[in-house]
Structure formats: structure tokens, C-alpha cells
Amino acid sequence: MSAPVLQIIIGSTRPGRIGPVMAAWFAERARQQGGFDVEVLDVADFALPVFDEPHHPKSRNYTQPHTKAWSAAVDRGDAVVFVHPEYNHSVNGALKNAIDFLHGEWAHKPVSFVSYGGASGGLRAVQALKPVVSALRMYPTAAAVALAGPQRQIIDGAFVPTPEQNSAADALLDELGALTAAVSPLLDAARAA
Template identity: 40%
Template sequence: MPKIAIIIGATRPGRVGSSVARWVHEIAQERDDAEFDLVDLRDVPLPFLDEAMPPSLQQYANEHTKQWAATIDGYDGFVFVTPEYNHSTSAVLKNAIDFLYAEWNNKAAGFVGYGSAGGSRAIEHLRHIMAEVQVATVRNQVMLSLFNDFEDFTKLTPQPLQKDAVNAMLDQLIAWSTALAPLRAPAG
């Protein structure tokens, strides 16, 4: 059974990302075709990228990098819960991705965006970033509008159709995470 991390990609005070991620996690917990964990970047003590060697070499010098690598290596797929800041994803999420390379490879990702345009531009940027670290992204995505899926732009009140969108994205994510498993298997 695939193991999926739901990564909260915002750390700022007053963020709505944690409520969005908990909502996605609650929906995911109703399923029996994968295991789901919440991974909060607030709990991952990463400075701005401070490794001397390129991540593709996996020659990590810092303990925080080694711990982050072990965390990500343990998952088969990811749901990135991302805000949209200035037409892109958050700096903290981009930084967390940039720390690693091989630990991301041959896995799958789905996206839940939120913002005035539903996080669509942040998701689009993340698709390009994921391609570079060899993560397959699924087509279905969830876009939560601050105008239609939140009360006073802060309290999550998703439209009923959004639950269907989460499940459609998870269906694809689990299928792709499972299909990519042979590529992640050790040689021999």
C-alpha cells in the first residue's frame, strides 16, 4: 500500500494551509488504498539551502538535511498543499524541495492550491519543479478559491464539489505512486 505525505507548504503566521491540509487528510483517512501522513514544514528546521554539494550527489553534510532526506525517502507520493504567493508557490516549499533530489525521484505528486485564483499559478510552477526532480504529477488538482471556499478569506468552508476533486486527485496519485514502485525498488 503506498505511503503518501500531505505536505503543508506554508509556515507564515495566520496561514490557512494547515486547515486545508487537515481537511485533505480527513478525506484521505476515509480511504483504505493508501496510508497518509501530514508533514508540516513548520516542523522541518531547514534554513535556506546550505549544502555545499549538489543534492543529486546525496553527500549531505548537515543533520537537518539528513533528517529531511529520511522523511521524504519514506514516502511513495506527495500531496503538496500550496498557497499562491506572487503567482508562485511559497519560498519555504521551494527551499524544502531544493534540498533533495534522489529522495523525490520516481514518485508521484498531486496538488491542492489555495488563493485568489485557487492557487493555479503556484501549482503550475510546482509542476515544472517536480519534473526536474523526476516526480510524476497527476492531472487532477484541487483549487480552493479564497472567495468561494473560505469564509472571510480565512475559515475553510469548501464547496461540496471540492471533496470530489480531492478524491479524484487521490485516485490518480495512488495509481501513479503504485505504478512507479518498480522504479523505486532496489536493483538486484
């Protein structure tokens, strides 16, 4: 039996962003943990405009090539970790838009967050996202990673974590793995329907 697919989704798109650096660190940590097949998705790669589908996402009656590609990519995953910044005390628009493009593709997937920002480490953005993912029938973990001012820890293009940050990532992955196993029958049933 193959390992579940963990999708690490980079949720920022602006030039100069550090999201890919943060995602690379977390993806390597997840690969070392060994409980998941790890796939990194970058919202920027899908060039999603502001939502431009004529039909509600529940119908999966997509008309745009970018939506079809995003749907197919997200559909492959069994669990999700959003790696994202905090903008103005909330979630950034690119990530919220990417989430809103889809509906059923998110359902019954465990989800967690690696957030980053100023003093709060992006926690206000996480709190803004939790009701959104819950409305999509995702299962957010209690464990998360919040990184305050991580730019100081980027050396030669790589994030250099503290032992505490690695421990937080490990705790997130452990909880996400247990939750993924617990809800896999629901995800399997949804995919078979």
C-alpha cells in the same frame, strides 16, 4: 502487503497560515478513501534555512542535521501531495527551498497539488511547480484541487468543503493511487540501487 505512504506536505511557514487546516481536511479525505497510509509533514517543523548544504543534493552527502531529518522524512513516502498557497503568482519560497534541499528522495514519486489562494485558487503556483517536480523525475497528476478564497470556509478551525471540493479531492486521490501503483516498480528499483 501494506498500503503505499502518501505524504501530505504543508508548504507554507508564515505565522497565521491556513496550510495546516487545509492539510487536515485533505488528510482526513485521504484516510477515508483508504488507498494510502497517510502522513502529514509540515515544512515549518524542519526549520530549513535558505539552502545551506555545501554539496549538491544529488550526492546525498548532507552535513546539516535539518537536511538529514528532512531527507529521512521524505524518503519514507511513496507519493506526495503538496498543500500550498500561491504567493505573487507563483510558488512560495519556503516550499521551493524545501524541494531544492533534496533530489533523489523525490524521484519516481507521483505528486499532486492542493493549492489555495485568491481567485486563481493557487493554480499559477501549481503551474510553476510542475516543471520543478518533473525535473526531479516526479510524476505530476492532471487532477488537482484548487481552492479560491478558502478562508471563508474555515469554521471553528476546520475547513468545511463543498461537495465539489470533496469530489475534486476524491478524483485526485483516485488518480494518484493508480499512478502510484503503476510506477511503484521504478521507485522500488531506485530505492534498491
